[in-house]
């Protein structure tokens with residue numbers, strides 16, 4: 025020792041007071057002398073209640089508690105590994121590895137063995153400032169098995185940087201190497217176990233589960249972790265979670281606990297969740313499963329945490345096969361040759377057992393019943409294979425490999441040096457070796473990334489009671505090779521455990537309660553749909569040109585509605601238009617034929633052709649109202665007809681003005697009349713009016729649009745109305761206003777000349793036409809604002825044709841009639857007499 029031991033204030037811990045474990049005799053299973061000792065902590069007995077002995081100053085007597093069959097099995101694995109290392113001398117040639125194994129009885133007896141391991145040969149544990157050069161009794165500790173004890177032990181061992189390798193404490197806390205620098209383990213951490221469980225549930229679509237936990241750290245930590253994991257994914261919900269009562273050491277329940285257990289079983293019987301995850305040490309489950317059998321619970325999928333996944337005692341409760349399917353998460357199986365025989369090998373009859381009367385020779389390094397009970401379970405243990413056993417085995421080998429490296433061993437020789445635990449720890453972190461086909465090394469968190477397996481309990485396969493049905497790879501965080509699960513259900517079908525059945529396509533989910541897994545299925549309403557790719561909680565609205573029925577998964581194209589040729593109104597309007605066209609054509613011919621006659625001249629002369637031309641065109645173009653609208657058709661509807669109309673009205677106005685002027689004012693303002701004639705006043709006026717109208721129409725079009733619009737028919741969702749931009753009714757009013765204005769002007773002139781000869785007076789016609797045009801426009805607008813669709817188009821075309829017909833028949837009709845049937849009135853003489861009559865009346 026480099027540094028002198030401080031005598032003051034060093035305190036000597038007198039372990040004898042605590043009655044430390046004794047060096048048992050050489051052939052005890054619990055100790056083996058050697059050059060370097062390993063400490064081993066195993067649970068051969070268990071007191072599920074935890075420390076129950078603190079009222080007496082005595083180390084608890086483990087053998088008074090329940091026996092834990094697997095604990096002895098694991099302890100044998102450590103012994104097996106040490107013996108194998110000592111037998112095959114290539115790893116530590118010339119050295120003998122020894123051990124001290126203590127039963128910690130789950131939680132009750134974990135401090136005292138640690139102090140024993142930390143003390144020196146003479147049972148003294150010095151209080152020092154610096155333990156760099158301190159050599160405790162053991163060089164490393166294997167175990168203990170559960171996380172709660174491991175934490176206690178690790179808190180001591182970490183102070184000394186004494187390497188500790190646990191084989192089944194899975195708690196994630198131990199990944200924190202700031203807190204537990206000397207703790208390593210040969211199993212994947214709890215998060216991997218939980219992930220494997222969750223992936224199993226996801227694989228089979230179980231999203232409605234029950235969680236039962238033991239009333240200790242193991243149950244609480246793991247259920248918390250599972251809850252957190254499920255909250256991340258949101259696809260699995262916990263129907264309820266219950267804490268199982270912890271039985272008394274003699275496996276009895278108090279009346280309160282019994283009532284509590286009954287409540288849990290009642291809930292279990294009534295719930296729709298068929299998957300039950302149980303996080304609990306196995307000893308607490310015997311009473312529970314007894315009750316499960318008594319309650320005749322069936323059809324359940326039990327998911328076992330690693331604590332009881334391969335428990336032979338529960339497995340021997342063969343009645344359990346009727347309650348459903350048992351699946352468990354545990355470490356991978358690695359066959360270890362010779363272990364099955366070693367497990368039940370009796371120590372040779374040596375000297376008699378050590379004298380137990382001395383004050384040192386305390387308990388907890390003994391287990392009289394262990395070997396016999398293990399023998400009785402040997403068949404199951406042998407056929408279930410080595411799983412956790414291999415974790416113990418590899419932990420011992422990891423220490424041996426580290427020793428090998430620390431002592432600079434060759435094939436034949438090792439330097440027998442003092443081993444300081446902290447130096448050994450450094451070597452253990454670096455080990456990397458192959459053991460029975462598996463690569464053993466510690467990752468950043470001090471875990472060996474061993475594969476996990478999902479196993480099933482099979483009572484029908486006595487040679488393989490826990491066959492693997494899936495594998496989980498920690499590095500990939502994925503469950504693979506799920507196969508050969510035999511479901512305890514009709515026809516071997518996978519049980520379902522869902523809060524609500526999945527909604528069909530065409531339905532959406534409506535949440536019920538707080539769980540995302542519980543919902544109602546609501547049919548999508550007409551006009552909405554849901555297919556595989558859309559959100560499950562909403563029905564998507566159909567795109568505008570389509571529609572859907574209730575509960576549809578897609579939308580269909582709606583029927584387009586527009587005016588069609590075969591419809592009665594179309595034929596009627598077409599007949600009207602044909603009538604208009606033919607009469608206009610006839611008028612044109614008649615006027616052409618009688619062009620020089622006074623009747624034609626009084627009607628406007630060449631200007632008549634200016635009116636008749638657009639009229640003809642307008643009639644000829646009425647087809648644009650029939651058929652699906654296009655840009656061109658809408659342009660026509662919105663602009664062409666109104667322009668034609670304006671040309672006609674302005675021609676008539678110009679003509680009225682001219683006549684009124686000739687008769688009334690030419691005498692007073694001869695020069696202005698000359699001006700009017702010289703510059704083709706009527707044409708200029710018509711051109712001006714047309715230009716203004718054009719400007720208005722173009723303005724309208726810029727404001728709206730000429731492309732057709734498609735809207736759904738509010739009365740029939742299967743129909744889409746195709747029409748020109750509905751805003752064009754605003755334009756229509758504008759147009760009509762201008763036409764009205766023109767008409768009013770024309771009417772004024774006509775009215776002023778009301779006493780003119782009747783063949784010059786158009787007041788009646790203009791009034792008629794104006795009134796008709798205006799009322800029809802107003803009613804059309806009103807109609808448009810109330811109705812929609814094809815009816816509007818019909819009204820529109822009807823009004824347009826009627827307006828033109830009014831001009832053709834109202835204006836030109838009487839004139840043609842006179843020309844054809846009263847040719848005597850169509851003579852210059854007759855006209856002159858009329859004018860003379862007028863002049864005379866006037867004078």
Ligand SMILES: *[C@@H]1O[C@H](CO)[C@@H](O)[C@H](O)[C@H]1NC(C)=O
Nearest residue numbers: 104105107108109111362366
């Ligand atoms: C170690 O060697 C002894 C004697 O050869 C043998 O009986 C024993 O089975 C061996 N142990 C192991 C674990 O190989």
Ligand SMILES: *[C@@H]1O[C@H](CO)[C@@H](O)[C@H](O)[C@H]1NC(C)=O
Nearest residue numbers: 293315316317318319320321
């Ligand atoms: C379970 O079944 C047995 C026989 O089938 C019956 O006697 C017993 O009452 C049942 N137990 C419960 C809790 O239903």
Ligand SMILES: *[C@@H]1O[C@H](CO)[C@@H](O)[C@H](O)[C@H]1NC(C)=O
Nearest residue numbers: 376377378379380381382383
């Ligand atoms: C055991 O102890 C008792 C008394 O303490 C003593 O009489 C006896 O000889 C001892 N036996 C052995 C084998 O040491």
Ligand SMILES: *[C@@H]1O[C@H](CO)[C@@H](O)[C@H](O)[C@H]1NC(C)=O
Nearest residue numbers: 391392393394395396397399
């Ligand atoms: C274990 O079994 C053997 C024989 O099989 C028997 O002699 C012995 O008394 C048993 N031990 C215990 C502690 O039951």
Ligand SMILES: *[C@@H]1O[C@H](CO)[C@@H](O)[C@H](O)[C@H]1NC(C)=O
Nearest residue numbers: 337340341342397400401402
């Ligand atoms: C298994 O259970 C049966 C009856 O339930 C019992 O007789 C047998 O002893 C048990 N096996 C072991 C190894 O305990």
Ligand SMILES: *[C@@H]1O[C@H](CO)[C@@H](O)[C@H](O)[C@H]1NC(C)=O
Nearest residue numbers: 455456457463464465466467
């Ligand atoms: C361990 O050794 C193997 C080969 O012997 C190597 O492939 C592997 O990367 C090593 N692992 C670590 C963590 O060093």
Ligand SMILES: *[C@@H]1O[C@H](CO)[C@@H](O)[C@H](O)[C@H]1NC(C)=O
Nearest residue numbers: 491492493505506507508509
């Ligand atoms: C599944 O089980 C059958 C018989 O039980 C066996 O033949 C087959 O190899 C198994 N499949 C796998 C992948 O283990």
Ligand SMILES: *[C@@H]1O[C@H](CO)[C@@H](O)[C@H](O)[C@H]1NC(C)=O
Nearest residue numbers: 512513514515516517518519
């Ligand atoms: C079970 O499967 C068989 C054939 O595979 C089938 O005829 C039978 O209807 C199934 N029974 C049930 C309850 O599903």
Ligand SMILES: *[C@@H]1O[C@H](CO)[C@@H](O)[C@H](O)[C@H]1NC(C)=O
Nearest residue numbers: 554555556557558564577578
């Ligand atoms: C589901 O609907 C969306 C949106 O309409 C579409 O893009 C997608 O292709 C549809 N998926 C299937 C599978 O029909």
